[in-house]
Amino acid sequence: MNFLHPITPDRPWLAPLAGYSDLPFRLLCRTQGCAVAVTEMISAKGLIYGSPGTRELLLTCRQDDPLVVQLFGAEESFLLASIAQLRQSGFRYFDLNCGCSVRKVVRTGSGAALLKDPGHLLRLAKSLVQAVEPGCMGFKIRLGWSHDQPVYLRIGQELDQSGAGWITMHPRYATQGFTGHADWKHLALLKTKVGFPVVASGDLFHAEDGIRCIEQTGVDGLMFARGALNDPGIFKRYLLARQGQPLVSKKPHEMLAMVRKLCGLYTEHGMDRLGILKMRTLVPRLFKGIPGTKELRREIVFCKSWEDVLCALQACPVSTSL
Numbered sequence: 209m210n211f212l213h214p215i216t217p218d219r220p221w222l223a224p225l226a227g228y229s230d231l232p233f234r235l236l237c238r239t240q241g242c243a244v245a246v247t248e249m250i251s252a253k254g255l256i257y258g259s260p261g262t263r264e265l266l267l268t269c270r271q272d273d274p275l276v277v278q279l280f281g282a283e284e285s286f287l288l289a290s291i292a293q294l295r296q297s298g299f300r301y302f303d304l305n306c307g308c309s310v311r312k313v314v315r316t317g318s319g320a321a322l323l324k325d326p327g328h329l330l331r332l333a334k335s336l337v338q339a340v341e342p343g344c345m346g347f348k349i350r351l352g353w354s355h356d357q358p359v360y361l362r363i364g365q366e367l368d369q370s371g372a373g374w375i376t377m378h379p380r381y382a383t384q385g386f387t388g389h390a391d392w393k394h395l396a397l398l399k400t401k402v403g404f405p406v407v408a409s410g411d412l413f414h415a416e417d418g419i420r421c422i423e424q425t426g427v428d429g430l431m432f433a434r435g436a437l438n439d440p441g442i443f444k445r446y447l448l449a450r451q452g453q454p455l456v457s458k459k460p461h462e463m464l465a466m467v468r469k470l471c472g473l474y475t476e477h478g479m480d481r482l483g484i485l486k487m488r489t490l491v492p493r494l495f496k497g498i499p500g501t502k503e504l505r506r507e508i509v510f511c512k513s514w515e516d517v518l519c520a521l522q523a524c525p526v527s528t529s530l
């Protein structure tokens with residue numbers, strides 16, 4: 209059985225999110241209806257050389273399934289060796305990052321830099337597809353490197369022919385970073401040109417964005433990224449909206465329950481030090497826009513222990529009014 213498929217609008221994914229889509233966050237999203245999750249991007253070279261921190265990025269457990277491991281790299285030898293090593297450890301689904309525009313990644317020829325040379329990317333893709341089980345290798349792209357070079361249709365069509373399992377597209381150019389807007393009309397066009405599943409990413413901030421994106425583009429599936437960081441409950445809200453139920457926005461008590469759950473998950477998986485650091489960036493996102501939480505968002509940044517985190521939560525008026 210291939211548990212990643214079918215790729216449908218009713219099985220929303222959690223996007224790869226460097227610094228965030230770790231095991232506890234993925235498990236939290238899964239409790240909210242996330243069907244498939246993707247790891248943070250992992251350097252193929254780093255994996256082979258045993259770079260510090262790489263092992264933590266690969267922490268998983270039985271409930272964290274199906275899980276896609278996202279790799280970045282530009283050299284076939286390292287990517288193939290990584291996949292072989294990961295398959296031996298039991299990982300089954302893989303994605304190649306062809307969209308990251310961060311300088312550190314692009315400088316190595318990886319991420320969105322691969323879009324500058326579609327020939328190289330497509331040769332790489334052919335061997336990666338052959339290195340995994342059928343349908344288990346995906347590619348995450350942008351429209352191209354820059355406005356004068358849209359390459360997504362050529363890449364999409366050739367990946368489809370190569371036997372790739374799916375394509376994810378964030379419809380911005382690499383030079384845009386996160387500026388401007390994700391132009392979903394390119395997703396609609398790509399969908400008409402390929403036969404394999406297309407997964408949408410880009411400006412899916414709220415459940416209603418997901419609904420509109422599916423309606424406007426006809427894509428097979430979608431993944432929530434910043435939308436999930438601001439509200440892991442986006443999966444549940446989106447799925448309820450798919451069933452025609454009225455949309456409800458995030459509620460303070462829900463966010464509190466999620467933070468508490470997340471604290472527990474970090475501890476349970478032996479990730480306390482990392483978990484406390486994550487709270488400093490996640491809590492302000494989760495409570496953004498919720499009245500009465502300004503002090504909590506300020507305080508959390510200074511937390512050094514779980515005790516500090518729990519104290520800050522307890523002192524929040526939202527908490528005391530429950």
Ligand SMILES: Cc1cc2nc3c(=O)[nH]c(=O)nc-3n(C[C@H](O)[C@H](O)[C@H](O)COP(=O)(O)O)c2cc1C
Binds near residue numbers: 305409
């Ligand atoms: C903090 C952060 C980390 C990200 N890390 C990755 C990554 O590791 N790999 C990747 O392919 N995309 C990464 N992305 C891009 C997202 O997966 C997604 O494609 C992008 O944010 C657009 O979706 P959104 O507008 O709905 O957030 C990251 C985005 C953010 C905001």
